[in-house]
Amino acid sequence: MNFLIHHMLRSSACRFPDKEALVDKDNRLTFQTALSKVAGLADGLRRVGMRSGDRIGIYLETSAVKALSIFGVSQAGGVFVPVNSLLFPGQVAHIANDCQMRGLITSGEKVTVLLPILEKARSLEFVVVSDEGKSYGGRQAVYDLAEFFTLTARQDWRDWGIGKDLAAILYTSGSTGKPKGVMLSHEQVMAGSSIVSDYLGITADDRIIGVLPLSFDAGLNQLMTAVQQGGTYVPMTFVFAREIVHMLLREHITGMAGVPTLWSLMAQPSSTLDKQSLPELRYITNTGGRMPQAVLKTLRHALGKTRIFLMYGLTEAFRSTYLPPEELARRPDSIGIAIPNTEILVINEKGEPCKPGEVGELVHRGPTVSMGYWGQPELTARALRPHPLAPPELGDHEKVCYSGDLVRMDHEGFLYFVGRRDNMIKSSGFRVSPTEVEEVLFQCGKLREAAVIGIPDETLGHVIRACVVPCEGENVSSQEIITFCAEKMPRYMVPKFVDIMDSLPKTPSGKVDYPALRQGFPVSTLAS
């Protein structure tokens, strides 16, 4: 019976031992080989003292090694915490401290960059390094990942845990504060892959390209669906969209997921997508924001028979809705209907179901609703609440997820995204909280006030704009502030524009009036 994440790998290895499970550049791993490396890693982690429930960070680019590490941590009874490889040491330190990370799997190159923060990460006891460059002289014990992969698991190996146990923590931003860790159990991750496999029709014949980070729920889900169904996962990093098109051809890819920014790149003539014939590409999906209509039109034209699924999901509920491709022509701006075995409610301010056309909050009910935020019971209680429409006799055993996203439903039950309840920013598919950026702005020591807003933009989702008030007597330039931010944060978090102001608009209670600020900059000025 499959009830833990790595059971999916074991089961596929039984069915298809010699079939390709992971293809990463010239490295081709069969299910049998992948299973053996995962077992070795799990054994290695246990030998160096990892205990059940320990949080193990995986700070690597999207790769076969990252995929194997995820399954290895699961098999060792740990909790994997995939960390986006774009994050800077400051952000990695927050994650390591917040989840009290005990071990970290990373590359030799990244260890060097992380050195200053590793010294301060109190909970971190060991580091497993994926390649050469172990000249690390830090406090933690260092082990060689390649060596772990070659270990032979003990004959009397027994799994730890049950499906309800915590399996993964995915860090994501909200409308305020630093990123929070969304907790997912084994059964929630596995329900997500069963559900997505169902509506995308994923089988062992599929070859799925992974360009999204594995720290992102949709990216992780691609890996899980491929392994669960016995398909092939082909992770890659890229600079030019053209490299992706090459990979689609070379590896006979049948499925690809992307975010609007990625699809905008793929729709550019230089990607050469429209010059290639891709008859094997069975489906593509979009998530993480609305696909620009012009991009959608280009993709539909270039991809001919490929089925296009527009999806919507939030990390707190893993995956939520999809638009069946046959509806695309009729309602290209819809986020569709609930995924299988899931109910989507639209709830108004009074807690009642909305009428068709009425705007309300999207509330998700189903087996992929997460366990909440790690170490944040108050925030969890706000996002995960009792089912508002359940008969009182049922009690409140079931938690549903309040998304914070405003939507409306038409007469036929199709959903449309309207906006956010709060100030959360979406930049290149990533959630960014204004306070995360504001805190960095204040670190320059020259600002009295700072407020960050997202200006709607077709390609990026939001363009980040900072409005700042310098301290008295300080003379600061926009460029100086942008440069300061660029050294502290990944590019998707850095403000594109900085406005130096005399004061910020305030609400009667004295807080920054974000809606008033946004009204001053109604559309993106990137194009100009």
Next chain:
Amino acid sequence: MEPQIIAERIKKFLVQQFPATKNVGNEDPLLKNGLIDSLGILEVVTFLEKEFSILVSDEELLPENFASVHSLSDFVRQKTNGAI
């Protein structure tokens, strides 16, 4: 044009558009660690085309041509055959 001058003009643009490249040496990687991302690279292509009056073809959009300031200036020099 001297290779050094080409490299300086490229570096000046990079520092302005991608401030995180401020302390990057001419041989250091630009495409790793998110210094320049896939959206940003298109700005680099546009800059090269305008600044050096060259046309970058789809086939030349290769990571090796954009790997460092040095490889960018080499690429520009090849494209112009020393004409600038």
